[in-house]
Every structure is written in C-alpha cells, then in structure tokens.
Amino acid sequence: MKLTQPTRITMVGGGSWATALIKILSENNVAIKWWLRKETDAAHIKQFNHNPSYLSDVQINPKKVKVCTKIRDAVKDTDYIVLAVPAAFVADALTGLTPEHFAEKRIISAIKGMIPATNQLVTDWVSEQYNVSPSQIAVIAGPCHAEEVALEKQSYLTIASQDAACAEAVSDLLRCRFVQTTPGDDIYGVEYCAVMKNIVALASGITRGLGYGDNFQAVLVSNAMQEIRRFVDAIYPKHRDLSGSAYLGDLLVTAYSPFSRNRTFGTLIGRGYTIQSAQAEMNMIAEGYYAVKSIHAINQRFNVDMPITNAVYSILYERVAPSGAMNRLSAGLR
Numbered sequence: 001m002k003l004t005q006p007t008r009i010t011m012v013g014g015g016s017w018a019t020a021l022i023k024i025l026s027e028n029n030v031a032i033k034w035w036l037r038k039e040t041d042a043a044h045i046k047q048f049n050h051n052p053s054y055l056s057d058v059q060i061n062p063k064k065v066k067v068c069t070k071i072r073d074a075v076k077d078t079d080y081i082v083l084a085v086p087a088a089f090v091a092d093a094l095t096g097l098t099p100e101h102f103a104e105k106r107i108i109s110a111i112k113g114m115i116p117a118t119n120q121l122v123t124d125w126v127s128e129q130y131n132v133s134p135s136q137i138a139v140i141a142g143p144c145h146a147e148e149v150a151l152e153k154q155s156y157l158t159i160a161s162q163d164a165a166c167a168e169a170v171s172d173l174l175r176c177r178f179v180q181t182t183p184g185d186d187i188y189g190v191e192y193c194a195v196m197k198n199i200v201a202l203a204s205g206i207t208r209g210l211g212y213g214d215n216f217q218a219v220l221v222s223n224a225m226q227e228i229r230r231f232v233d234a235i236y237p238k239h240r241d242l243s244g245s246a247y248l249g250d251l252l253v254t255a256y257s258p259f260s261r262n263r264t265f266g267t268l269i270g271r272g273y274t275i276q277s278a279q280a281e282m283n284m285i286a287e288g289y290y291a292v293k294s295i296h297a298i299n300q301r302f303n304v305d306m307p308i309t310n311a312v313y314s315i316l317y318e319r320v321a322p323s324g325a326m327n328r329l330s331a332g333l334r
C-alpha cells in the first residue's frame with residue numbers, strides 16, 4: 001500500500017480558535033507545527049497535551065502536533081501557514097519573517113478582524129507585507145465557535161480563495177467527522193462580513209446589557225444585515241448571496257450565542273463597565289473593538305449609511321453613553 005506524506009501545517013496563535021483548528025486538523029493526515037507566544041503555554045502543552053489558557057479540555061495529539069515559540073522555526077519546511085491570532089497582534093506574531101518565508105506556501109487567514117494600524121483586511125496586509133500572491137491565500141469563514149468545536153458539535157466552514165484549487169485543498173484539510181466545509185471564491189465578501197458581524201455583536205451585547213429584549217434584537221440583526229449589504233456592495237461589488245451561512249449565519253451565531261466574545265464584551269459595556277474593565281474581565285479578545293474604528297475610518301471615503309456602526313463607534317471611541325446612543329439608534333430602525 002502506498003503511504004502518503006502528511007500535509008505540513010504551521011498554526012500561528014495560542015488562543016481558542018487556534019486550539020480548535022488544531023483539533024479539527026488533527027483528525028486528518030497532517031503534521032502540525034504550533035507556534036505560541038508564551039513559553040509557559042508551550043511547555044505546558046508539551047508536558048500535558050492541553051493548552052492551559054484556552055479550551056483546556058481539548059486533547060492535543062503529540063504525534064501530530066509539535067509546539068514551538070520561535071516563529072522562524074515554525075514556518076520552516078511547511079506547506080500551509082494558518083494565521084489565528086487577533087488581527088491587532090498578527091504583525092507582532094510574524095516579527096522577523098521576510099517574503100522568503102512565505103514563498104511557495106499557502107497562507108490561510110482564520111482571523112476575523114482588521115489590521116488597526118492600516119485599516120486593512122488581514123489578507124491584503126499579508127499580501128502587501130510579504131509579497132504573497134492572491135492565489136496563495138485563503139480565508140476560513142462561517143459560523144463556528146471554538147467552544148462548540150471542542151465539544152464536537154456539528155459545524156460548517158466556508159473556505160474562500162481566488163484560487164479554486166487552494167479553496168478545495170483547504171476545505172479538504174478542514175473537513176472531518178464534525179465539520180463540513182464548502183469552498184468559495186468571495187474572499188473579500190466573507191472577510192468584510194466577518195469583520196462587520198463582530199461590530200453587530202457588540203451592538204447586540206450592548207443592548208442586552210441595557211435591558212433590551214428579543215424583539216429589539218431581531219430588528220437590530222435584520223437592520224444590521226442591510227447595513228452590511230450596503231457597505232460590502234459599496235466597497236467590493238459582486239454578485240453574492242448574503243443569506244448564506246458564511247454571511248448571515250456568522251452574523252446570527254455571533255449576535256445570539258453566549259460563547260461570543262464580541263457579544264460578551266458589548267454586554268459588559270451595556271451594563272456600565274468601562275472599556276478597560278470589560279477587557280480586563282475577559283481573557284479573550286473582542287475583534288469588534290478594533291474593527292469598528294477601522295470600518296468607521298474606511299467609511300469616511302464611502303459614506304455608506306451605517307447607523308449601527310456609528311452608534312458602536314460613538315460609544316467606544318467618543319465616550320457617548322450607551323443608553324443615549326442606543327436610544328437614538330432604536331428610533332431609526334425599521
């Protein structure tokens with residue numbers, strides 16, 4: 001019988017999503033190098049086969065996964081580099097790498113955020129910084145919380161790339177007993193939607209924290225879908241079905257699930273926490289906090305009608321009281 005070599009994958013990130021993706025990938029024939037920032041976390045995983053800081057119930061298979069804390073070692077002799085750190089920290093994580101480290105590899109972004117310093121999508125930033133061609137890049141999208149992957153709950157991912165072969169190959173890698181995958185080509189559409197649904201989750205959480213109910217939430221989310229459509233159509237027009245799971249599905253899971261980082265952060269803000277105290281309360285990162293600033297800045301050029309984004313921005317960056325901002329927003333929703 002012919003033995004096939006395992007696919008070589010580098011996972012960059014030590015948080016919940018990186019840990020969940022390691023679990024999914026380990027179901028297939030892979031050899032993973034897992035880069036983590038913290039020496040203590042890496043040492044713990046080597047010794048106990050669990051991430052001590054995130055999803056610590058997930059068993060790490062030491063035959064398939066080797067941990068390391070040196071990014072240059074992590075990206076050597078690999079076929080795929082998966083980026084799974086919050087967007088604000090991706091530049092830090094990749095410090096010391098040059099375009100040569102990315103040559104002839106596929107780069108997969110699992111990140112749902114914007115690069116705060118440049119207001120760029122992660123894939124645009126990677127392309128520009130490391131001279132990576134669009135055909136080497138894919139994005140992991142879809143409504144999928146790491147916590148449910150840990151529990152092996154049935155989940156769905158969409159893998160988008162401008163290169164159909166790349167989307168197919170990554171879909172195959174991520175398909176397993178409890179995850180179904182679909183390849184797609186709307187890389188910018190799914191990336192922008194993933195960024196914007198985090199802003200809506202903040203709004204959803206803020207209004208929850210303020211005491212608004214399910215009736216309001218439903219109207220908020222349906223208005224949010226229209227806002228996302230207006231923005232994405234303005235910035236990257238393309239025929240796309242926004243009712244698909246990579247778009248509407250992702251918005252729904254994040255706006256309603258108690259697992260959502262962004263919704264949790266928003267709820268704390270709605271209850272009266274300061275931004276610093278809400279951040280300190282969570283061991284996790286709410287991408288929407290950074291994304292709302294970037295999307296607000298980009299929209300200064302496009303002038304799309306974005307009342308939900310504007311309300312969240314005013315609360316987080318202009319010190320407007322959540323109750324007043326949401327009162328004004330609610331008057332305009334239909």
Ligand SMILES: NC(=O)C1=CN([C@@H]2O[C@H](COP(=O)(O)OP(=O)(O)OC[C@H]3O[C@@H](n4cnc5c(N)ncnc54)[C@H](O)[C@@H]3O)[C@@H](O)[C@H]2O)C=CC1
Nearest residue numbers: 014015016017018084085086089111112145146284285287
């Ligand atoms: N958690 C999930 O269910 C999903 C997350 N994602 C995306 O995956 C990306 C990673 O998110 P999560 O794994 O959820 O993160 P997380 O919130 O679980 O963990 C925080 C991560 O940020 C890192 N971090 C925290 N402070 C840092 C600092 N000062 N410098 C450098 N790194 C620091 C931590 O090491 C850890 O990797 C995000 O873009 C998120 O939107 C996408 C789909 C699902």
Ligand SMILES: O=C(CO)COP(=O)(O)O
Nearest residue numbers: 143144145254260261262
């Ligand atoms: O994007 C995610 C799930 O699809 C994770 O983000 P939240 O945790 O904020 O919902």
